[in-house]
Amino acid sequence: MKTKLIILTVLLSIVLSACAQEKKESKSTKQSPPNIIYILADDMGIGDLGAYGQKIIQTPNLDKLAARGMKFTQHYSGSAVCAPSRSTLMTGQHTGHTPIRGNKEAGNGLEGQVPIPDNTLTLAEILKERGYTTGMFGKWGLGFGTGDPNNQGFDEFYGYNCQKLAHRYYPPYLNHNQKRDSLEGNDWTKKATYAPDKIQEHRLQFLEDNKDNPFFAYIPLVLPHAEIISPNDSIFKVYNGKFKETPYTIDNKYTSDYGPDIVPHEYASVEKPLATYASMITRIDTYVGQIIDKINELGLAENTIIMFTSDNGPSPEGGTNPDFFNSNAEFKGYKRDLYEGGIRAPFIVVWPNKVKEGTVTNHVSTFWDVLPTLTELTESNTPENIDGISFLPTLLNKKGQKQHDHLYWEFNIRGGRKAIRKGDWKGVWYNMNTKKQGDFELYNLSNDVSETNNIAKSHPEIVKELKQLLEESRTESDLFPFHY
Template sequence: MKNKIILLAVLVSTIGISYSQVKEKMNVLGQNKHPNIIYILADDMGIGDIGVYGQTKIQTPNIDQMAFNGMKFTQHYSGAAVCAPSRSTLMTGQHTGHTPIRGNKEASNGQEGQVPLPKDALTLAEILKDKGYTTGMFGKWGLGFGEGDPNNQGFDEFYGYNCQKLAHRYYPPYLNHNQKRDSLKGNDGINTVVYSQDKIQEYTLKFLDENKNKSFFAYVPLALPHTELISPKDSIFAMYDGKFEEIPYTEDNKYTSDYGPNMVWYEYSSVEKPRATYATMVSRIDAYVGQIINKVHELGIADNTIIMFASDNGPTQEGGANPDFFNSTSGFRGYKRDLYEGGIRAPFIVVWPNKIKEGSVTNHVSAFWDIVPTITEIVDAEVPENIDGISLVPTLLNKNSQKEHDYLYWEFNIRQGRKAVRMGPWKGVWYNINNKNKQGELELYNLLSDEAETTNVSAKYPEITAKIKQIMIKESEASKLFPFE
């Protein structure tokens, strides 16, 4: 897609549009038994990066309008604190003590990509495909080639990045289109011609066009705003250029190499204006969301389309990103890779015209692994066995029958081992579990009175602390690929 089509007009195009005010064309088939489903996933976007969650420096009018037209969740959690396991929980409905992929681990034997999702994993795409849905995935996969490839995990069409290390670059030499490589002409490691996310968006919109008369599932895991920080110098960048005081992020920084003859593909480029560039990347997400919303209206299918928006984990501090400047965590403690709220509390907005009350807000505690049972109930599919999620349909439809989680669980086997549990108002966080020299202690926080997790009350509530520790032991099933010693 040409950069010039991503214009400010697109960015603000849906402000003031209400789904109930738009006269929709009849579907060519007259009806669809099941609704279309579009799930948009940002990458490393903090909950505080969105206007309706408190952002003041970055404009996100289209995502904000989604909240005005649908339901905003205030206590939704990502599947993990980094990319691949978060996506694994989303696809399987299992938390990180059960889901097959529990970390960002590279494939063995020098193969491209990450450790593959096993072929016997039952994914959301496979469930929907069995119900007659046409399925498409456009963006960053990160769950492996071979048996883990999107085409082998239920997706009819895939366009984007399979390898998430290649997704560190927005001007890569190629993207994956099903089982082939689509060369991006001009992106040779020196020249930067085709902005990958624009190209991915082109395929996303094309998929909606081609499947407007079918029941479809479009999974859109954007690469943005994951570092590297880089953007075309277009109308969106012009909104922020010169707006902030900047400290250039140079090639002298760790894990940084610029485009040129000696570029390292999986590292990040330097950036002269990191704050303006980050803001541009977030607003670019918003522009894409606006295009998708406009497209479903243009095609006359908005009344029969569910659109969901979330982020895979908290904001990063890498590559020149500055989440503190933008209050990207909305005041929560921690960042990407943390199991404090700032690392896993996620935005979640759902629009379902004539089903979800416009402008509704819920504080129901939910997580990525709830998406599988939610969608299976919506499409009247059999709920998979051995999942950890609970359907959110009662909340979405404002019914009084919503079941609550007894607890939510996360584990992360890097950095000496980390675990967390959310149980009612209580949050248990345990770091350095496997540190043989000095094991960490389980911290306990009351999120009702201390959402910022500033005061550890484990000594004051030993029974609750002990119960959470037992949950952490119970919920962690052994994994050969991701051992938690």
């Protein structure tokens, strides 16, 4: 009897211990939010990826990424140019509300762009408060001072703060937090260190250094933004000699070669622009592959969500040829346009065992949705003054996905431009501030995704509704006034 009691006591102890351990592990799992990697290409068209129909340029890693997760077909960038797109991403507010609504220089002899205000609450600050280590590696473009990444929630920053400096891939320095990091062999006359490769080294090191902590890695790539230039390495050799090339020479506007007379913010000439551009897209793909390999090597894949997109449509500048590569797919317009080609973006999300592999969604989403999605996903505090809607239900294939009543964009250059999408209706209005105001254009994206048939005259009631929404969807900005 005594022996039996001892055995029962031991068994009970084992069971209780196992239960306690299971409870502890369950609690530990619950308290371990996923790592987040958000990769943002610069001026890459939706049609530049094989997963979205590209036939010439090779993007095997990104294509595999799309096959392993969810591909969005109706995702939109925050704006048609760099800085405001990044502002919408960081704030969860569209360009009618976000602080930075255009590419505007700081002025008064200061480096960089107009800084995002100190009181701006960014995605990085929210995640940092949640316990994330935050890193930003690439192109910032939201200013020094109050706008500096370290002052806007990022523990570590390496790359370009100033967008004009980012016009060059062989600059003499990059920014590392508050200091300048000189690049070996680069002095505006010599080209030795390709800056994107250097930035990639810091990205991979950040992942290595933070493998034991939840991290948010914001990776705004510089590629394939002009200038169009690439090292003569194995990636370039894939395309070298493949195309009939027309050199982009120093005689072109806004073009200046490396040398004693260089104009740093202009673009270099390029002998083989088609091969060079293709190699820049494949280099992006190579970087993504290296990031995936590093995550797998560190055993972090199961608890890491990876997002990939582009900040606006393809650019026809600096020797690029979007039409040759069908970079904007079937969509009309390029960078700076508010037609679909300027703002429709690729978007791929991978999260093993959470996001079903090989899924495609036509959920209408945009940059300002990323903040509420990630705050919901990480159980962080979501600000109230945002325009975004979480698309987490779509990612997890759950019911209750909310939809936007409408999406809004504004752009105060080139005569003033606005666009709005409500359901399948798309309104585009150019030259709003010119002496002879442009006409309001209306398209039905359900049967005219290329925006070729302006049906505004046939639907005056829809035009009236959308014009009203254009006025109601914004507040005036002193920095970026729309009506002037």
